[in-house]
Amino acid sequence: METGYLNKYFSGVIVKKLSEVEANIESSNQHELNGNKAMRQILGTDIQRKEFDTIFLYMEDDFTIDASGKMTWYDSRYNNPKRTEWRFYFPTTEVSKRAKAGDSLFICKRTDDTLLIIIAKKDSTIENQLYWLFDLNEKDADRFIGKTEFSSGDKQIEFAVRMILEQIGIEYEDRSIESYLEPMLIEFHGSFPTTREFSAYARNTITDADPIENPDDTLLKWVNREEALFKLLEQYLIKERIQQGFRIGEDVDVDGFIQFSLSVQNRRKSRAGLSLENHIEALLKEQKIIYSHTPVTEDKSKPDFIFPNIEAYRDRTYPEIELTMLGAKSTCKDRWRQVLAEAERIERKHLLTLESAISENQTNEMINKKLQLVLPLPIHETYTLKQRAWLYSVKMFLEEVKEKQKFYERKQI
Structure with a gap:
């Protein structure tokens, strides 16, 4: 920034x-x-x-x-x-x-x-x-x-700034990463890779992250970098496609233009949520935490993460208090309520988001619904002092899950 x-x-x-x-x-x-x-x-x-x-x-x-x-x-x-x-x-x-x-x-x-x-x-x-x-x-x-x-x-809350600016119609600019364009075009052969591949590529461009000791800053660095690189690559590829034009013979290809526009919007929507999940998963692996990613639970719902794993969740003799569910949404708005219907065995649910300054009305409702909000620590500063006393950092969440994992590991002996 x-x-x-x-x-x-x-x-x-x-x-x-x-x-x-x-x-x-x-x-x-x-x-x-x-x-x-x-x-x-x-x-x-x-x-x-x-x-x-x-x-x-x-x-x-x-x-x-x-x-x-x-x-x-x-x-x-x-x-x-x-x-x-x-x-x-x-x-x-x-x-x-x-x-x-x-x-x-x-x-x-x-x-x-x-x-x-x-x-x-x-x-x-x-x-x-x-x-x-x-x-x-x-x-x-x-x-x-x-x-x-x-x-x-603060460089660490770049994603929060970018998100607000884009909501009010302003495209965030970051010229500091332009040198990555040529290597990306070579690496991905001038097209978009899968979201998982792109997330891994973004993480590999960060050299000063410490996912073990400082998972909060690390997660933000990974997300910030991927978002910036994605916009850089997307802008280049969109310009290239527009320069080619949309024509069929002598006629303007209206359907082709609409299809291209929709593909851009759909890619943006699907990538944002998957990107956060990819980086959370990378943190869990670094921390040697056992988990299941998007397993099927009741009514075919698919919570983002179940701890220690879906097998323990399906074992009715496994204590519910030792189970944890984590939803992942880069932005919340009213969509946080979707998490409440997932993983019925787990009463107190967790949601990791990058949304800044959620209103007290919303967080009070989350508390009443037994939903614990998890945010990277630098984003806590956008909340009121009263809210901060309740918020979890990423490190707090990981430590809680690791503590519960000890129970699972003892049962395996």
Whole structure:
């Protein structure tokens, strides 16, 4: 992750919790927001009236609505030599219609002088993630607050940053790994390898990982590297295919283009989950932990990992307290509930994710459902202090499983 990475994308960000008047487009004064010092600093006061090309997003945890248009920033007292009064005019869109009091309004000024306006639902995970990403304090957002300089960030949480940026439509750039492109094209003969092969290749490019003593940092390094290498290879291969064009004789091959586009999307979706499982499996092997990967349990469900193995799980005389189940999901959202229906014998389930800043509403529900969240330790910093006291690190989980494995090993003697 490059120093001050957010400054590549944003020249400034402003946020405020919407009041009832601001959220209600019928009562809001001509669709306008009053400008304050933070807004003047970021949007500027050198031009009396300025229009910004704008992308609008309304975001909840399970869906996003988008729109495009213009925002107008102007001095309504321009003709008064003794007074200025800056206002921000916004149009009615499907995004603004969704706004409710308590939602957070993020006004993000891009480095290309366009705006990204995000309305994040109150108490949602994406709201938490945006406050964390921009290092803004939600408690101060009863008024417009902003910043124009962003910290360099922690290299270990690169995946979390990348994931949030992509959710808001920004493609994360990492030029530090471009030297890997040529070796990958040679290694994989100019095409995509299997996910397992690619995961192994990514791990082999990391030389400073310690999967035994520091599994948390190691897992993040492996995942970060694979994600960066995948995007690098994908971008090259997609450009190459587009340059070839989509034609059948003199006609444009619409079906061919659609099929290619779908293949790109499907590859991205299937790879993300499998990649995390591959790296978890590599950690388990390094730690000499016994496990079964995607075994079949009740109702043909396939939990990601069963410990010590599926044979012990199917043995009704084997104590349930000595069994462990681990689900693996790079992102959670509402999908974490899928884990609850897997491995019925195991009451307390574990889920390893890379999702940052999950809302307290969600984690409280997980606690009530007896689901223990496991996250690499550096991602814990994106959670509240109360949540951190409950979270497991990867090392904590592995130590718990190894302790239970002793019971299994004694039974084999």
